[in-house]
Amino acid sequence: MKVADGFIFTEHGLIRGHAVHENGVTELFEGPSKDVPDLYGVIVPSLIDAHTHCADAGVRPKPGMSLEELVAPPDGLKHVYLRNTPRDRLVGDMRSFGSQARANGIATFVDFREGGAEGCRMAREACPDAVILGRPISPEFDPNEIDDILSVADGIALSSLKDIDLSYAERIADRTHRAGKTFALHVSERVREDIDTVLALEPSFVVHMVEATDPDLRKCADSDVPIAVCPRSNRYFGKAPPLKRMMDIGNTVAMGTDNAMLCSPDLRPEADLFSQILGEGTKEYTWIWECMCAGGRKLLYRSRGIIAQNEKEMAFAVLPLEGDRPECAWTDSGPVIPFRNDPECSP
Numbered sequence: 001m002k003v004a005d006g007f008i009f010t011e012h013g014l015i016r017g018h019a020v021h022e023n024g025v026t027e028l029f030e031g032p033s034k035d036v037p038d039l040y041g042v043i044v045p046s047l048i049d050a051h052t053h054c055a056d057a058g059v060r061p062k063p064g065m066s067l068e069e070l071v072a073p074p075d076g077l078k079h080v081y082l083r084n085t086p087r088d089r090l091v092g093d094m095r096s097f098g099s100q101a102r103a104n105g106i107a108t109f110v111d112f113r114e115g116g117a118e119g120c121r122m123a124r125e126a127c128p129d130a131v132i133l134g135r136p137i138s139p140e141f142d143p144n145e146i147d148d149i150l151s152v153a154d155g156i157a158l159s160s161l162k163d164i165d166l167s168y169a170e171r172i173a174d175r176t177h178r179a180g181k182t183f184a185l186h187v188s189e190r191v192r193e194d195i196d197t198v199l200a201l202e203p204s205f206v207v208h209m210v211e212a213t214d215p216d217l218r219k220c221a222d223s224d225v226p227i228a229v230c231p232r233s234n235r236y237f238g239k240a241p242p243l244k245r246m247m248d249i250g251n252t253v254a255m256g257t258d259n260a261m262l263c264s265p266d267l268r269p270e271a272d273l274f275s276q277i278l279g280e281g282t283k284e285y286t287w288i289w290e291c292m293c294a295g296g297r298k299l300l301y302r303s304r305g306i307i308a309q310n311e312k313e314m315a316f317a318v319l320p321l322e323g324d325r326p327e328c329a330w331t332d333s334g335p336v337i338p339f340r341n342d343p344e345c346s347p
Contacts, residue, residue, distance in 0.1 A: 004318045005037035009044040009293050013286065019043050019316060026316060041318040046107030047267050048296025050228035051207050051256025054097040054111050054127065055082060055090050055119070059261035067190055067237045071259065073114075073159055078261065082114055087122060093260070094126035101265035105317030109265060110228070110256070110300070112157040112184075112207075117148040124152055131300065133157035133184055141171045147179075155182030155204070161193055173201040188212045189234075195219050205299050207256065209246075210239045217242070217249045226252040226299040229291075231273040233258035243277050247287050254295030267292050268319065 001022040008017040008028055018033035019026055028043070059081045061070055071078050082090070101109055111130050113119045116137035123132045134149035134156055136142065149156060156176045158169055169185070176183040182204045187193055189208040195216040198206065205226040209217065220227060229241040246253050255270045257263045271292045278284040 005033040049109035050254035057093040057260035098127040104266040120152040158185040230258035
């Protein structure tokens with residue numbers, strides 16, 4: 001039997017409680033544990049990293065590289081690395097990434113997998129629990145290639161529409177929808193892109209929206225299109241997502257860690273940067289918890305993604321709290337956010 005004590009993330013906010021895990025079943029209870037806990041912290045559903053590129057962990061960016069030099073297809077540093085690196089090394093990097101993610105309480109991650117169908121096969125071999133969204137290699141629409149990718153992957157995710165022909169994106173999106181699978185893409189990361197054009201592709205979600213305007217964000221909210229944001233990665237290039245506007249407009253937001261060459265698969269430092277960008281306050285803290293603990297599930301499953309009282313056979317993670325006891329971390333606004341700065345991902 002394992003006992004976790006502290007606070008439980010619920011649809012009503014954070015409440016004092018504990019969890020008991022025994023024989024593969026987890027039960028949650030209000031109030032502190034009467035038993036000596038094995039660990040304490042904030043008890044949350046196992047987390048979902050909403051946006052990753054897990055195969056580029058071995059890339060070593062040079063200081064001062066621009067976003068285009070680093071990640072723009074086809075000749076950005078990342079893409080050259082992925083083309084020229086042996087398969088077994090790439091699979092090993094992906095597998096290591098998956099192990100790191102699990103150690104940080106992440107149950108699954110949504111990977112934008114470059115390399116066509118073979119890139120997806122490598123990811124599926126290395127990280128069988130990942131949500132894999134493949135990217136075609138051919139610059140021209142090839143229905144056989146798309147079908148090959150979709151036979152392995154959970155869907156398709158594209159680079160920015162600035163990098164590809166619109167008719168190419170439209171045909172890929174249509175074929176992905178017809179297969180009943182997920183379609184997503186990067187939007188307004190480097191420069192603002194036309195949101196009406198993007199939404200006409202009917203994406204399941206979009207990533208970044210750093211350069212989005214308020215009307216762009218409202219259209220995403222009105223269309224129920226979630227946004228995966230990656231503030232640590234954006235910071236590397238001197239940018240920051242418009243979190244305050246997203247919060248006020250009511251966008252569904254999930255946290256992602258983006259490129260493995262820049263950031264570790266850990267949502268806690270993402271949340272820490274959220275708090276730096278937003279500032280302190282009960283509303284802000286509550287929203288950060290929602291984005292970290294529920295946003296990924298909303299993005300993938302359109303559900304609340306919260307722990308229901310006495311739910312059984314669920315996976316959960318325990319985020320450590322600051323202080324010697326759980327009570328030490330309690331403030332008028334709730335628990336002290338157990339997030340930490342990460343030395344990685346600094347420009």
